Amino acid sequence: MSNSGIYIHIPFCKSRCSYCDFATDVYRNNEAVERYVNALISEIQNPKSKIQNPIDTIYFGGGTPSLLTANQLERIFKTIQKNFSFTENIEFTLEMNPATVTLEKLQDFKNLGANRASFGVQTFDDRALKLLARGHDANDALKTFELLRQANFDNISFDLIAGLPNQTLQNWEDNLNQALDLQPEHLSLYLLEIHEATPLAEQIRSKRQPLPDEDLAAEMYELMLKKVAKFGYEQYEISNFSKPDFESKHNNKYWLCEPVFAFGVSAHSFDGKSRWANERDTNKYVSLIESGESPIVEINPLSKKQLSSEFAFLNLRLTKGLDLNIYKSRFAIDLQTEFAEDLNRLFEAELIEFGDGLLKLTHKGMVYSNEVFSIFV
Numbered sequence: 001m002s003n004s005g006i007y008i009h010i011p012f013c014k015s016r017c018s019y020c021d022f023a024t025d026v027y028r029n030n031e032a033v034e035r036y037v038n039a040l041i042s043e044i045q046n047p048k049s050k051i052q053n054p055i056d057t058i059y060f061g062g063g064t065p066s067l068l069t070a071n072q073l074e075r076i077f078k079t080i081q082k083n084f085s086f087t088e089n090i091e092f093t094l095e096m097n098p099a100t101v102t103l104e105k106l107q108d109f110k111n112l113g114a115n116r117a118s119f120g121v122q123t124f125d126d127r128a129l130k131l132l133a134r135g136h137d138a139n140d141a142l143k144t145f146e147l148l149r150q151a152n153f154d155n156i157s158f159d160l161i162a163g164l165p166n167q168t169l170q171n172w173e174d175n176l177n178q179a180l181d182l183q184p185e186h187l188s189l190y191l192l193e194i195h196e197a198t199p200l201a202e203q204i205r206s207k208r209q210p211l212p213d214e215d216l217a218a219e220m221y222e223l224m225l226k227k228v229a230k231f232g233y234e235q236y237e238i239s240n241f242s243k244p245d246f247e248s249k250h251n252n253k254y255w256l257c258e259p260v261f262a263f264g265v266s267a268h269s270f271d272g273k274s275r276w277a278n279e280r281d282t283n284k285y286v287s288l289i290e291s292g293e294s295p296i297v298e299i300n301p302l303s304k305k306q307l308s309s310e311f312a313f314l315n316l317r318l319t320k321g322l323d324l325n326i327y328k329s330r331f332a333i334d335l336q337t338e339f340a341e342d343l344n345r346l347f348e349a350e351l352i353e354f355g356d357g358l359l360k361l362t363h364k365g366m367v368y369s370n371e372v373f374s375i376f377v
Contacts, residue, residue, distance in 0.1 A: 002258045002272075003087055005057040005250050006080060008040070009264030010065040011282050013097075030069075036265075036282065037072045039289035041079045043263050051261050055080075056087040057250035059095075061118075066096030070108035077112055091249045093118050093157075098140035106151035116155040116248075117148050118188075123161060124178045125171060138178075145182055155246060157186035162224065163217040172220045173227070180231045185246040189224050190239050191217050218367045225363065238317050238366050255314045257307075265295075274301045308333055313373040321360030335359070342375040 012033055058080065065073075073094075093116040094109055101109075124138040148156055158179050162172050179187065225235065233241040237255060240248065253260050262269045265285040267278045277298040279285040288295045302310070308331040315322040327335050336343060343359075346352045351365035351372050365372055 002053065003056040004051055004053050004259040004261055005059065005253045006051075006055055006084070007250075007260055007262035007267060007269075008058070008060045008065075008076060008080075009062060009262065009267045010060060010068060011036070011063040011265050012067050013062065013064045033068070033072065035286055037068070037076060039286040040264050041076060042289050043295060044076070044079045044083055051084055051259075053259065054087045055084045055090065057091045057093070057253065059093045059250040060114075061095045063095075064097045064100055064120075065094050066100045066105070066109075070105060070112065073109060073114075074112050091116055093248070093250055095120065096144070098144040101144060101147060103147050103150055106147055106153070110151050110153065115153075116157070117153050118157045118159070119145065119148070119184070120159045121179065122159060123164060123167075124175050125164075125167075142182075145184075154185070156184040157188060157248065158182075158184045159188045159190065161190050162220040163191045163213070169216065169219055169223065173223060176224060176227050180227065183231070186240070186242045186248060187228060187233060188240050189228075191221065221367050222363070235319050237319065238361070238369055252318075255317050257311050257314055273307075274299060276300065304331060307331070309376040313376045316359065316361055316372065317369070319360070321358040324357050324359055339375055346372055346375070 058077075060073075060076075068076075077092075090113075092114045094114045095118045097120045119141075121141045124141065126137045145156070160175055160179055162175075176189075228235070228241045232243060234244065235241050236247050237251070240251065242248070250260075252258075257270070257272070259271050260269060261271070262278070265278060265282045266280040269276050276296050278295040279288060279297050285295050308327070311327065311330065312322055312335065315327075322335075324335055327333065343352065346365070347354075349364075350362055351368060353360050353362050361369060361372060
């Protein structure tokens with residue numbers, strides 16, 4: 001039986017980023033946060049939330065979990081401790097944004113057991129930060145990183161975004177250099193995605209901002225692969241890089257299709273057979289909990305075909321690739337026979353490679369991964 005992960009969604013942010021389509025709310029007062037925390041604790045305590053297998057990762061995402069007070073975080077964490085069994089050496093990740101923490105707050109978080117910080121830098125370019133409505137500047141990011149080190153966080157992850165409007169290859173390289181000079185243990189380096197109904201999508205639609213250049217984004221990705229390797233980072237997933245032994249254990253669960261049980265507004269869970277999702281509106285989520293109703297609004301039992309498809313393309317995101325023997329044993333499907341024509345086409349296009357019983361993406365395949373994944377969807 002696989003160990004499970006727990007995801008906790010904290011929706012509050014100081015401001016809403018122009019590219020974000022996550023379930024978030026602008027932080028207005030602690031009263032609203034307190035009401036949400038109480039609802040979240042009630043959901044975790046619900047007997048129907050019981051998880052049989054041990055927990056080895058906890059991930060507070062958002063939103064901006066670092067806006068919580070130490071007392072609020074402690075109450076949530078202690079509720080998790082009371083209701084679930086933990087393995088030793090649990091990975092406890094807390095997402096945070098620059099300028100949302102003090103040294104005292106970080107020390108409190110560390111004392112509560114948080115041992116990994118996922119840090120939303122996004123870019124060190126102040127002009128781009130303003131465009132993205134991030135609510136902080138590059139200096140705030142540098143100060144927060146220093147505070148994390150002072151609070152003895154020795155597992156820090158940076159998020160950076162490439163392909164921003166008007167971003168040049170040189171600007172992207174400058175961003176990488178600044179991040180690499182700081183030597184965080186982990187890097188998540190993403191290409192910008194434009195989501196409908198976001199301010200950035202509207203700016204592009206009205207031609208106030210240019211469409212991202214796909215060819216330039218591919219160049220940025222290639223540059224990224226070369227630079228991070230020189231600084232001792234190992235790529236273990238399409239967008240994720242780490243120093244040895246600092247992979248994100250929690251995020252690996254998603255790519256390996258291991259169980260993750262999620263709590264909070266818009267939280268999505270997976271138990272190995274089904275996926276389910278909570279109410280996306282924060283006020284409705286809280287009201288459902290307070291009235292004794294379930295916040296779950298969608299349950300999707302997965303067919304064998306859906307499970308096998310997800311297992312294939314999610315495993316392919318990892319640089320170690322998809323183990324064809326494990327796939328065949330798990331689903332009684334010979335992938336090379338079932339998808340022979342498509343796999344041959346992708347092989348000829350140099351997007352995939354075979355070896356030692358594994359199917360992997362090539363470097364080119366990582367840039368055009370959606371073309372590979374589409375054969376399984």
